[in-house]
Amino acid sequence: xxxxxxxxxxxxxxxxxxxxxxxxxxxxxxxxxxxxxxxxxxxxxxxxxxxxxxxxxxxxxxxxxxxxxxxxxxxxxxxxxxxxxxxxxxxxxxxxxxxxxxxxxxxxxxxxxxxxxxxxxxxxxxxxxxxxxxxxxxxxxxxxxxxxxxxxxxxxxxxxxxxxxxxxxxxxxxxxxxxxxxxxxxxxxxxxxxxxxxxxxxxxxxxxxxxxxxxxxxxxxxxxxxxxxxxxxxxxxxxxxxxxxxxxxxxxxxxxxxxxxxxxxxxxxxxxxxxxxxxxxxxxxxxxxxxxxxxxxxxxxxxxxxxxxxxxxxxxxxxxxxxxxxxxxxxxxxxxxxxxxxxxxxxxxxxxxxxxxxx
Amino acid sequence: xxxxxxxxxxxxxxxxxxxxxxxxxxxxxxxxxxxxxxxxxxxxxxxxxxxxxxxxxxxxxxxxxxxxxxxxxxxxxxxxxxxxxxxxxxxxxxxxxxxxxxxxxxxxxxxxxxxxxxxxxxxxxxxxxxxxxxxxxxxxxxxxxxxxxxxxxxxxxxxxxxxxxxxxxxxxxxxxxxxxxxxxxxxxxxxxxxxxxxxxxxxxxxxxxxxxxxxxxxxxxxxxxxxxxxxxxxxxxxxxxxxxxxxxxxxxxxxxxxxxxxxxxxxxxxxxxxxxxxxxxxxxxxxxxxxxxxxxxxxxxxxxxxxxxxxxxxxxxxxxxxxxxxxxxxxxxxxxxxxxxxxxxxxxxxxxxxxxxxxxxxxxxxxxxxxxxxxxxxxxxxxxxxxxxxxxxxxxxxxxxxxxxxxxxxxxxxxxxxxxxxxxxxxxxxxxxxxxxxxxxxxxxxxxxxxxxxxxxxxxxxxxxxxxxxxxxxxxxxxxxxxxxxxxxxxxxxxxxxxxxxxxxxxxxxxxxxxxxxxxxxxxxxxxxxxxxxxxxxxxxxxxxxxxxxxxxxxxxxxxxxxxxxxxxxxxxxxxxxxxxxxxxxxxxxxxxxxxxxxxxxxxxxxxxxxxxxxxxxxxxxxx
Numbered sequence: 015x016x017x018x019x020x021x022x023x024x025x026x027x028x029x030x031x032x033x034x035x036x037x038x039x040x041x042x043x044x045x046x047x048x049x050x051x052x053x054x055x056x057x058x059x060x061x062x063x064x065x066x067x068x069x070x071x072x073x074x075x076x077x078x079x080x081x082x083x084x085x086x087x088x089x090x091x092x093x094x095x096x097x098x099x100x101x102x103x104x105x106x107x108x109x110x111x112x113x114x115x116x117x118x119x120x121x122x123x124x125x126x127x128x129x130x131x132x133x134x135x136x137x138x139x140x141x142x143x144x145x146x147x148x149x150x151x152x153x154x155x156x157x158x159x160x161x162x163x164x165x166x167x168x169x170x171x172x173x174x175x176x177x178x179x180x181x182x183x184x185x186x187x188x189x190x191x192x193x194x195x196x197x198x199x200x201x202x203x204x205x206x207x208x209x210x211x212x213x214x215x216x217x218x219x220x221x222x223x224x225x226x227x228x229x230x231x232x233x234x235x236x237x238x239x240x241x242x243x244x245x246x247x248x249x250x251x252x253x254x255x256x257x258x259x260x261x262x263x264x265x266x267x268x269x270x271x272x273x274x275x276x277x278x279x280x281x282x283x284x285x286x287x288x289x290x291x292x293x294x295x296x297x298x299x300x301x302x303x304x305x306x307x308x309x310x311x312x313x314x315x316x317x318x319x320x321x322x323x324x325x326x327x328x329x330x331x332x333x334x335x336x337x338x339x340x341x342x343x344x345x346x347x348x349x350x351x352x353x354x355x356x357x358x359x360x361x362x363x364x365x366x367x368x369x370x371x372x373x
Numbered sequence: 374x375x376x377x378x379x380x381x382x383x384x385x386x387x388x389x390x391x392x393x394x395x396x397x398x399x400x401x402x403x404x405x406x407x408x409x410x411x412x413x414x415x416x417x418x419x420x421x422x423x424x425x426x427x428x429x430x431x432x433x434x435x436x437x438x439x440x441x442x443x444x445x446x447x448x449x450x451x452x453x454x455x456x457x458x459x460x461x462x463x464x465x466x467x468x469x470x471x472x473x474x475x476x477x478x479x480x481x482x483x484x485x486x487x488x489x490x491x492x493x494x495x496x497x498x499x500x501x502x503x504x505x506x507x508x509x510x511x512x513x514x515x516x517x518x519x520x521x522x523x524x525x526x527x528x529x530x531x532x533x534x535x536x537x538x539x540x541x542x543x544x545x546x547x548x549x550x551x552x553x554x555x556x557x558x559x560x561x562x563x564x565x566x567x568x569x570x571x572x573x574x575x576x577x578x579x580x581x582x583x584x585x586x587x588x589x590x591x592x593x594x595x596x597x598x599x600x601x602x603x604x605x606x607x608x609x610x611x612x613x614x615x616x617x618x619x620x621x622x623x624x625x626x627x628x629x630x631x632x633x634x635x636x637x638x639x640x641x642x643x644x645x646x647x648x649x650x651x652x653x654x655x656x657x658x659x660x661x662x663x664x665x666x667x668x669x670x671x672x673x674x675x676x677x678x679x680x681x682x683x684x685x686x687x688x689x690x691x692x693x694x695x696x697x698x699x700x701x702x703x704x705x706x707x708x709x710x711x712x713x714x715x716x717x718x719x720x721x722x723x724x725x726x727x728x729x730x731x732x733x734x735x736x737x738x739x740x741x742x743x744x745x746x747x748x749x750x751x752x753x754x755x756x757x758x759x760x761x762x763x764x765x766x767x768x769x770x771x772x773x774x775x776x777x778x779x780x781x782x783x784x785x786x787x788x789x790x791x792x793x794x795x796x797x798x799x800x801x802x803x804x805x806x807x808x809x810x811x812x813x814x815x816x817x818x819x820x821x822x823x824x825x826x827x828x829x830x831x832x833x834x835x836x837x838x839x840x841x842x843x844x845x846x847x848x849x850x851x852x853x854x855x856x857x858x859x860x861x862x863x864x865x866x867x868x869x870x871x872x873x874x875x876x877x878x879x880x881x882x883x884x885x886x887x888x889x890x891x892x893x894x895x896x897x898x899x900x901x902x903x904x905x906x907x908x909x910x911x912x913x914x915x916x917x918x919x920x921x922x923x924x925x926x927x928x929x930x931x932x933x934x935x936x937x938x939x940x941x942x943x944x945x946x947x948x949x950x951x952x953x954x955x956x957x958x959x960x961x962x963x964x965x966x967x968x969x970x971x972x973x974x975x976x977x978x979x980x981x982x983x984x985x986x987x988x989x990x991x992x993x994x995x996x997x
Binding site for chain 2: 060
C-alpha cells in the first residue's frame with residue numbers, strides 16, 4: 015500500500031512535470047545540445063537492457079522478447095510468456111550471453127523474474143524509484159522488437175507520449191489477458207513482436223513501466239500499445255526477488271506432470287465437459303472456456319463459460335495447448351482441481367473448483 | 374509491371390488498414406475513465422522561451438528546405454509510384470530500385486511546387502535497392518545536401534518525407550518526424566536482391582509510397598533513403614519500425630550509379646562465422662578469390678574490414694554490404710598471434726548474367742522477408758565482368774517507344790545497363806578531364822628513357838604495333854597485329870604480370886582515347902588506397918574514376934583522378950582470376966611540353982616488380 019499512496023500523491027505534481035517535458039521535447043529537436051541529451055539518455059539506458067531468447071521460433075510465434083535488469087545481482091524483469099517456458103538465454107548489451115533461471119512468475123500481471131549470474135555489479139533500473147507519469151508525458155521505449163538487434167547491437171528505441179493512464183478493460187473477446195490493472199496507453203507503436211518486457215522510460219531515463227505483450231482488440235481489430243506502470247507491478251516483482259518462498263504460483267509447474275510418466279488412460283477435456291476457445295495461435299492462445307457441456311462434471315463443479323483457467327492441479331497453465339498437455343499426466347478417473355479467473359460484473363475473482371469425473 | 378508494394382491498385386487495401394489505425398486512436402480515447410489524468414492545458418499569458426521559438430523557427434525552415442527537394446515518383450500512366458529526393462541542381466535524384474523497377478525507364482516526378490517533370494532512369498543497384506534517376510527540364514532544381522550517416526546517434530531526431538499511400542495529388546510531400554531507433558542494422562535480402570546492410574532504423578512513420586523517399590537529419594541533410602519496414606501480422610502499414618539505406622553506403626555507389634549500369638554489390642569470396650571464443654573466423658574461402666591470393670586462409674581471425682573493426686558476423690555483413698563490386702578495400706586478419714594488413718579486390722555477389730536477368734526481367738522484385746538463414750550471400754564463381762561484351766540487345770519494340778522526345782534523347786537501351794546514355798556521358802567527362810591540357814595524337818609512337826636505380830637504365834618504345842622494353846638483362850618485346858590484335862596471356866617480363874602489355878595499353882589508351890582503345894565502359898568511382906598506401910581508415914577518401922577497356926582479348930583498367938586530370942593507375946589482366954600487372958603513376962612533371970608521370974611503380978601480386986624514374990618521353994609524329 016505504501017507505494018500506491020506514493021503514486022497517488024505524486025499525481026498532483028505530474029501535471030507540471032508533463033508541461034515542462036512537452037516544452038523540452040519541442041525545443042529538443044533543433045538544438046545540438048538537446049540532441050546529445052537524448053543520446054546520453056540512450057547511452058544510459060542501453061546497458062540495463064537485455065535480449066531474451068527461449069522457446070518458440072515457429073511461424074508467428076517468436077522465440078525472443080525483451081527484458082531489463084532490476085538488481086545489481088542480475089535479476090531481470092520481463093513479461094511472462096511461452097518464450098520463458100524452457101531454457102532461456104539472455105544477451106547483454108555488450109554481447110555477452112548467459113543462461114538464465116526463471117525465479118518465479120505472476121500469471122495475473124503476467125510478469126516474470128529471471129536471474130543470471132554475471133557478477134554483482136550490473137547496471138540496473140531501481141524499482142523503488144517510481145516517477146509519476148500522466149497523459150502527455152514524453153516517453154522512450156526500449157525493446158528488441160522484431161529481433162532487429164543481435165549480439166552486441168543496441169536494442170531499438172522509440173519515442174512517444176502517454177496518451178492515457180487508465181485501467182485495462184480486458185475481458186475475453188476484447189483483450190485476452192488476465193491483467194485488469196492500470197496501464198499507460200502509448201501513442202507510439204511500441205508493442206510489436208519481441209517488444210514485451212521492454213522498458214518505458216522518461217526523459218531522465220527513469221523507469222516508468224514495462225512494455226506488455228502484443229494485444230489486439232478482437233472487437234475492433236486494433237492493436238493496443240501500452241505499458242504496465244512500475245507501481246502496478248512493483249510489489250509483485252519485489253516479492254519474487256526478495257522472498258524465496260513467495261508463492262503466487264508453484265514454480266515447479268515445469269517439473270510436475272511432465273516429469274512423471276503420462277497416464278495410461280489420460281484425462282481429456284471432453285471427459286470433463288470443457289470446450290476451450292479455438293487455438294488461434296499455437297501455444298499462445300489463453301485457455302478461456304468457450305463452452306460447458308450440459309450435465310458434465312465441469313458444469314457440476316460450477317465452471318462457467320468465459321472463465322480463464324490459470325491452474326490445473328496447482329500447475330500454471332497459460333495456453334490451450336499446455337492445458338491439453340498437462341491433462342495427459344492425469345488419470346482419467348482422478349479428481350481435478352482447477353483455478354480460474356472469473357469476470358463478475360467488472361470485478362475479477364479467483365475461484366478454486368474441484369471437478370470429479372463421472373464413472 | 375507495377376510492383377506489389379506500390380501499385381495504385383493496392384491503395385484501396387492500404388486505405389482500409391488506415392481506417393483500422395484511426396480506430397486504434399479512437400480506442401485510446403475511449404479507454405480513458407474518470408480517473409484518467411489528461412495533459413495540462415496552457416494557462417493564459419504563457420511566456421514562451423526564446424529558445425523554443427528559435428527551435429520552432431529552425432524546424433519550420435528545415436522542413437521547408439527539405440520538402441522542396443522531395444520527389445513524388447510516378448510510373449508513366451499512373452501505374453504506381455513512390456518517392457525520391459533530388460541531390461543535385463541538374464536533376465539527379467535517388468529512389469529505390471523497387472520503385473523504379475515498377476515505373477519503367479521513363480517516369481514522371483512531382484515536386485512540392487505542384488509541377489510534374491519527366492524523368493529518366495540512370496543507374497540501378499538491385500541488391501542495395503537503390504536507383505538513380507534524373508529529372509529533366511531544369512538546371513536549377515532544389516536539392517538536398519547529403520549528410521554523414523555515420524554521425525547519427527540513437528535518439529537523434531529525423532524527418533521522413535515522401536508520398537505515403539500516394540496521397541498527394543498536388544505532389545506536396547508528407548512529413549513525418551521520429552527518432553533514430555537503431556543504427557548499423559542488418560536486414561536480410563530476399564533471394565539475392567534488396568539487402569539492407571548497415572541501415573538506419575527509425576520510428577518516423579514509413580508507409581507504402583514512402584519508398585525511395587529521403588530520411589533527413591535535424592539539419593535537413595539526407596542521411597538515408599527509406600525503403601522498408603518490419604510489418605508481419607498487422608498489414609503493410611507503419612508499426613514504428615522503418616528502415617533507410619544509409620546515405621554513406623549510397624555515396625560509395627554514386628559513381629557506379631552515374632555510370633548508367635546495373636551495378637552489383639561485393640563479396641569477399643569467403644564466409645565467416647563467430648566462433649565459440651567470440652572471434653570472427655574464416656570458415657570458407659574460394660581459391661580464385663583475391664582474398665585468397667593476398668594470403669587469407671581458412672580459420673584466420675578477421676580483425677578489421679573496410680576500415681571497421683569486426684566483432685560479430687553481423688558486423689562483417691554490415692561492412693561488406695555497403696561496398697560495390699570491384700572495390701579494393703583494407704582487411705586485417707590475425708593468424709598465430711601475427712597481424713596482417715592487406716588490400717582485397719572484392720568480387721561480385723552475382724554472376725555476370727544473373728544480375729542482369731534479375732534486374733531487367735521486368736518482374737516485380739521479390740518482397741523483402743525477415744530472415745533467410747545464415748549465409749552472407751556468397752555464391753560467387755569469380756566472374757569479374759560487368760557484362761558489356763554482348764552486342765546491344767534490341768527488344769522487339771524500341772525501348773524509347775512512347776517516351777517524350779526529350780526523354781528518348783537521354784536514354785539508350787543496352788544489355789547490362791539501366792541507361793547506356795549515361796555511361797557514354799561519364800566516359801566523355803573523364804576523358805575530357807584527362808586530355809584537358811592537350812590531346813595526344815592517335816597512332817603516335819612514344820620513346821621513354823628511364824632509370825631503375827643503382828645507376829641502371831631502361832628504355833621503352835611504345836606504338837600501335839606493340840611495345841619493346843629494354844632492361845639491363847635484355848629486351849622484351851610484344852608485337853601486335855593492328856588488324857587482329859591479341860594481347861592476352863602476355864606475362865613478360867617474368868614476375869611482372871605482363872609489364873610490356875601494360876605499357877602498350879597505357880599508350881594506346883592515352884593516344885587513341887575512350888573511343889579508340891577498344892570496347893570501353895565507365896565503371897564508377899573506386900578507391901585508390903590499395904595502390905598508394907593510404908591509411909585504412911581514410912581509404913574511402915581516395916576515390917578516382919575508373920574506366921574499363923577490352924582490347925586484344927585482355928582487360929585493362931584505367932584509374933583517373935578527375936580533379937587533377939591525371940592518370941594514376943593502369944591495370945592489365947593477362948588472364949581472368951589472376952593478379953593484374955599494375956602501373957602506378959606519380960610525380961607528374963612537364964617534359965617536352967606536356968605533363969608525364971616521372972615515377973612509375975610496377976606491381977604484381979604482393980610484390981613491387983620495379984620502379985622506373987622517367988627521364989625523357991618523346992612523342993613522335995603520328996604514324997600512318
